[in-house]
Amino acid sequence: MANKSILNTLERKSILLIGDLFLIGFSLKNFVLQAIDYQDEDFTATKISIFLIGVISYFVISYVLDLYNLEKIPKSLSVSILRVFTIVTLFTVSQFVITTIIFDFAYWRIHLLVFLVFCPIQLVLWRLLFNYVFKFVPTTKRVLYLYDETTKNSLERNIGLINGNDSETYHKVVASHLNDEFSDSAELMEKIEQNQVSSWIINTRNYNHFSKFMEAEMVNSILRGEDIVSYTSFYESVYEALPIDSHNDSIYEILQLKNRKIRYIQSIAGFVFNFTLTLVTGIAFFMVTPFVMFLNVFFNRGPLFYTQLRVGKYGKEYKIYKFRSMVVNAEKQGAQMAQKNDARITKFGKILRKFRVDELPQILSVIKGDMVFIGPRPERKVFVEKLKKVTPFYDTRHLVKPGVTGWAQVKYKYGENLEDSIRKLEYDLYYIKNKSILLDIRIIFKTVTTVLFSRGI
Structure with a gap:
């Protein structure tokens, strides 16, 4: 007889989140009402603002740092608890810093210390209780x-x-x-x-x-x-990917097209979203370029940029721009995929790649209309032809414009071979099928995590 008491992943995450939010809300209430010295003035609107800033900050920090990714939770309980303590401490310190910068308040030190120290301890104790209870509740x-x-x-x-x-x-x-x-x-x-x-x-x-x-x-x-x-x-x-080797011959089932009316709304919202991201990234690109140009003279002699033809929407080729991170004539032996610890990458190029600075010039292709900010990573034609022979679904990723960042880039490691490219295709197909503003926002947050902690790409 099947055990009906098994909780699915969403239910476990919901229970954990509800408990966390209760404790976070309790700590924020004490921070807002007791730790801040309002000097006996009426600051009702300010108190509500500080509380909401705290809740939003917690959601952003916990999501960016994968606090609720139960699928990737560390096997060691001590490592898991230390991770929770560190993340929540980051939240309490950031809340204190943000409040100080915006409102410039004085604080009651005892109550401030209680918020900074006991909030992380409370969540750690709740996590320990959560883990203990689920030892007796079927989870698999x-x-x-x-x-x-x-x-x-x-x-x-x-x-x-x-x-x-x-x-x-x-x-x-x-x-x-x-x-x-x-x-x-x-x-x-x-x-x-x-x-x-x-x-x-x-x-x-x-x-x-x-x-x-x-x-x-x-x-x-x-x-x-x-x-x-x-x-x-x-x-x-x-x-959160589509298995292209699942032996299902129906491409319609793999790429179920959603209601066209929803697609129009998605297109409008997507345009605004991509325009905002392009503007911000474009400013960053023009600010960073002079520094990269100066350092390139001493540590990476040769051209500042390198260009390459990539396959875009509907299979049409276009020119991509990047800061050069490899030695000059890196492909004199023929086209080959970049690999981990690639000997062709210069020392300065490693720094550019580590912080994804080399990707910034791609914004020029976005401005020209060949790319969007979020979409499948563009590939070179020589590799596209090889991959099309391996899987009949590869060309479906060309239904949309390629992107500077995307679901495959933040969910999977750097592609080193054709097998990795096929695995990335599974994430690209998932993105095409489930494309939405919410998914784009998730990609942006995960891109931030990737840049900060060298994950994914």
Whole structure:
């Protein structure tokens, strides 16, 4: 019998967030009402403003630093607790600094110290309680993986992805079953009962070839409280990417086009959003260029910029601009992808890449209309042709303009080979399918994290 008490990831995050917000709100209330010396004047509007600034600051800091990314939570409890303490301390200190700069208040030292020290301690204690309680509450779904002959070859890889090779998926395959005309119903029932299956993940090429028994058992499983989802749905939900090797031949299902009216609204909002980001990045580019030009003379002799043809929307090539980070004639042996610890990158170029300064000149392509600020990363034609031979879906990323930053760049490591490019395609397809202002905002926050902590790209 399936265990119906298993909480999904969203439910766990919600419980954790509610507890955190309660404690953060309590600490902010004491900070606003007791730590600040208002000198007996009526500052009601100011108090509300400070409280709201605190709540917004907490959301921004916790999101940028992945405080609620339960899939990537450190395995060690001590490391996890130290991370929470550090992030919340950063929040309390930033709240104190922001309030001081904006309002220039004096403080009651005891109450200020209580806010700065005990707020992080409160959240650490709440996290310890949360972890203790969930030792006794089932958090991992016991999965029956159903496959057919067409998906049999990737059985081991797919099970590894369900179990989570590099991240916590809260799913574990406890049994697998081959769906074909010789499928043994008694064997299937035995697997379900003995392994206490709580979820089915189905990865078959055609969902119309189930026996009457299998269809009936699926209905019974749903009535028992078990989840039944396709492998594509599971992958998209957990990894926020589309599995291009899921053996689904329907490109319409992979790129489900949404309501056109919503698309028009998205286009208008997207234009405003990209225009604002382009303006800010353009100012940064023109401010940084003189310094890069000066340092380039001493530490990176040669041209300041390098240009390259990339494939853009509808497969048309355009010219991309970057600050040169490699030695002159870096590709005299032919086109090759950049790699980690690439010997062709100069010492000054490593600094430019570390802080993503080399990417800033791409804003020129945005201004020319060849790119947008957020979209799939543009690739060179020689690699596009190779990738099109490997996967028939590669050209779909050219349905939209390429971007300076994007979902694939912030979710996956720097692409070093064709296999990495295919994995990045999964994130590009997810972005095209789910493109929205909210997703763009997530990408901006994750881009900030990438720049600050050298993640992702």
